[in-house]
Amino acid sequence: MTTELVARAAARLTWVRSRMTLLADVRAHLTTTQPFAGHRIGMSLHLEPKTAVLLETLAAGGAEIVATGNHGSTQDDVVAFLREQGMTIFGTRDDTLEQHHANVAAVVAAKPDILLDNGADIVAGIIASGKAGQIVGGTEETTSGGYRLRDEMAGQVPFPVIVINDSPLKAIGENKHAVGQSVVESFMRITNLMVPGRRFVVAGYGWCGRGVAHYLRALGGKVAVVEVDELKAFEAALDGYRVANILDLAGWGDVFITATGHPQILGTEFFEMVADNAILMNCGHFPWEIDVPALRSFATSTTEIDIAIERFDLPGNRQVTLIAEGRMMNLAGREPRGNSIESMDLGFLLQVLSLERVATAATTLEPGAQPVPDTINRDIARRMLATMKADL
Incomplete structure (x- = not known):
């Protein structure tokens, strides 16, 4: 069954990967520069084909990946494929909410030093565990996670977290x-x-x-x-x-x-x-x-x-x-597709370049939640316009 799941995900990823040209370009760059070498990235994010391309890109830049999906949205064939690539992945589509929380705890227990969060679950786990000192920094994908960081955890996060949802490109x-x-x-x-x-x-x-x-x-x-x-x-x-x-x-x-x-x-x-x-x-x-x-x-x-x-x-x-x-x-829901491939190509490039900034220049960033640096927004906007064959 695992072999069948891996084969199915591989076939799906062939199409998805071919349409994520922004990530393809940056993946080639990261393969040379290796900004994530020596770093373990702990992730909680919907595990579906587009996310798999994101993780491939981070791994190409030298990252070790420890990840779980979000409750109810995990796609089992994608999990099987990523495990086949040597990544530590927790979770299944049928996980209960209790099991999902256990998966998040397992990511925290793996001692990541960079976080890629969705809903601030991992950050909350890190703070509760008293392990914040080991974290270089991270990113947060969502509006909901941004609210938690700025309200529920205000003043408790001693490392920088770039909120991807604050980017006008993502909006x-x-x-x-x-x-x-x-x-x-x-x-x-x-x-x-x-x-x-x-x-x-x-x-x-x-x-x-x-x-x-x-x-x-x-x-x-x-x-x-x-x-x-x-x-x-x-x-x-x-x-x-x-x-x-x-x-x-x-x-x-x-x-x-x-x-x-x-x-x-x-x-x-x-x-x-x-x-x-x-x-x-x-x-x-x-x-x-x-x-x-x-x-x-x-x-x-x-x-x-x-x-x-x-x-x-x-x-x-x-x-x-x-x-x-x-x-x-x-x-x-049934037969989940999520957001369009092109939009996630843009959104995940925001993730990669923001994580690269954290890995290489965390000391230039303030502790706590903060927006994507303007230089990254404008760089990606230019790249996206080029792929759309639009002239400034």
Whole structure:
């Protein structure tokens, strides 16, 4: 079975690798310069084919890799392939949340000195273990992880962490356009329902929420936005979306999509008011934006329709449908694809060059969470424009 998994991943990677030209160029450079030689990179990130190309690139630069995926999004064939390449990889697609936490602890126990984090789970583990002194620095991929570093762990992180999500390149290329596209595509693929004419409520008008709303409307959806930040709500209104409170929209929406990075956006009060036959989905990193435990307590019965669709019977003779157990549905749902290859080529180049800066010049960086250096943003923008055959 392992041999079959490796062969399947290898075939998939042939296509993905051929379309990630930015990483191909930097991989050739790193093979010569070896900036990660002598470093062990500890990683928690969705383990899928595009991520495998990222890890190949870091390994080409001399890194030893110890990694785990995120809960519910790990692809077993990719894990088998990476282990075949000599990397230490923890996790399977069927891991429980408890096992996922054990996988993160195993990465921490392996004593990495550079971190590539997604949701700040490894940083939190390092801080809790008292091993922060061994860390040179790292990167954080997500909005949710950035919140944790700046709020929950404020003043506790003595090493630099470059927040990739702070980059305008990631915001525009990956969050708005790639997440927007993949969430809408995943909704259609998982549910087999049409977008045109359907009423969608997008909670959160950050870059991911903007993208989801944009692609839904482009395909004919009727879109409303929920946003607590006055400036973002103002922007959404001027962009032509209906803007209202989540409870005011509970009876209007057919599909509710959370994209905020914050917990319990859809909770018991919402479940008491939500329209019959509504569909609930989350595209934020943590599976907490929809309060699934509260939904299970509130429901009178549940029925698993398939691997990514669960129906809940509610009081008042109503039903709602939950997609992918409230996890990131474009990566944890059925036949996950995630963001487009080109967008992750750009996003992972941000990761590689930021990690290179950490490995070679950590003392020039401030402790704690910080944005991607402007020189890196502009370098990658020029490279991406060249691949698009666009002239400045």
